[in-house]
Amino acid sequence: MAQQLLLTGVVNESQLGQRLDQALAEMFPDYSRSRIKVWILDSRVRINGQVAATPKEKVLGGESIEIDAILEEDTRWAAQDIDLNIVYEDDDIIVLNKPRDLVVHPGAGNADGTILNALLHYYPAIAEVPRAGIVHRLDKDTTGLMVVAKTVPAQTRLVESLQAREITREYEAVAIGNMTAGGTVEQPISRHPSKRTHMAVHPMGKPAVTHYRIMEHFRAHTRLRLRLETGRTHQIRVHMAHINHPLVGDPLYGGRPRPPKGASDAFVELLRGFDRQALHATMLRLYHPITSIEMEWHAPLPQDMVDLIAAMQADTEMFNDRME
Template sequence: MADKIERDRTVPDEMMGWRLDQAAAELFSEFSRQRLKQWINEQALLCDGAPAKPKSKVQGGESLTINAELAPQGDWTPEAIELDIRFEDDSVLVINKPSGLVVHPAAGNYDGTLLNALIHHCPSLTQLPRAGIVHRLDKLTTGLMVVAKTLQAQTSLVEQLQEKTVTREYDAIVNGPMIAGGHVDQPIGRHPKDRKRQAVVSAGKPAVTHYRVQERFRGHTHVRCRLETGRTHQIRVHMAHVHHPLVGDPVYGGRLKQVAGASEVLKETLRGFNRQALHARRLSFDHPDHGEPVTIEAELPDDMQILLHHLRTDTEEYAS
């Protein structure tokens, strides 16, 4: 059964002359402007008990009433896929996504996705756009993702992402020894020749990635990246742009480069690392209900820990 949304607000006198949809967005800030406009058009949001148009002017003193149902937002199939849940309450859910798990159903991946797992775990998510998912990780990227469990929480988290107040930190292992940390401030958009790839292009959207060195090895570097923006493949594209592509990246990594004198164990580990070495390790946001900060961390997955161990061993043995 669909959840009922019932709210009642009075338009203050200082909003005289505002459009109805503007006043509603201010008074019902827990919902998105798009959703409120939809309810006005569906007559689920009334002004003094009567239907009105989004552009209608308010005079002050009117009673705005919402009486709406959250209907299913997609024809999704729940699936009993195990989730590594790191935080959960009535409003938000934080999961640690494994490599290989696609986030959204799409061509070639209609089932077996994170979305299918989420609606099995929490069936009410079918009533939210994208089942409450507010940001994505690539199929082969591991780590933390936050999911909204209510429409109000989803609106809040989307706004926090847009306002860049959500902190997202990633661990990455890149090719080549990096001298120091820094940042990449380069726009990202569709590759001009390969539509399945992203690239640094002048007509792209602004994108900023900050990075700092965690540990240096003979031919690789463990870096920690913080996203200021959230473009598709951003870290992968930016690191490749500064000539330090991620280890194992099947799209932006280029040909495998082995380090001279490396042990057979390290060579085999690098050959067998068939995904981008990228992990969303830390996620911080303000809780949508009470505004208190929430910070979750997830340890490196086994494959990245093993790779770091062999890189460290190689560097230490070469130095001795």
């Protein structure tokens, strides 16, 4: 069953000189470049109100884009019986608390075993919604809250809310180093020029804004609360590494174990064994896509982060006792 969806956006000035199909693939990353090319050739793409002529035409930046997308139900993805931790559900949305080691959407290296496969099993009708209702993602090893749409109207409105920055997402994290004050990182992010699985701060990237405040100080680490204004891939991880405070355990952005002097063997071992970025989506607030009622959910820290923070607290207390 085909679904129609209106996609809208504005070409970023950093995309100056790109081919249209390339620019649109970056603007709408949930859709492949080949699919976007078909939409252009089918006259489904408008630039500043005019139908685009060819995928090869160059963009200047600042153009208004509208795509009358048509999506056939994708039968490539198999329904799989995978447990989902459902925090909330109604006729229109599902709110999940995602565990570590679970990819959100099938892709290179993860053909199945994802949240999308689990959703198809849990609620088969979601197959009629593009991307099985997924409107935003969490990295494989980031835990916490994410919302999924059960219907096309709910998905359309949630995507619009995300684009309008009307959905609030807050995270807890543990960063390496002693941070003296909270602040904001406002640095554009793009794909790393040579490491294709990495993102990087780059002047020609897409705008990205991360706010952070300090929750707790440890001897050589800092517990943070962060809020996203934008939702770029790996945004918090890239921004914290950019200010020289990568997240503990981050395998891509420099979160190698750095135990403080005199730390116990048990604490050193725990730090070395923490093998994912210490990042958890702890709060999600949005206006319901159908009723417009404001709703908010909270997810407690997973056990591995609870243990990590407890060990850091114990290490700090032990050091303070020695100093007295």
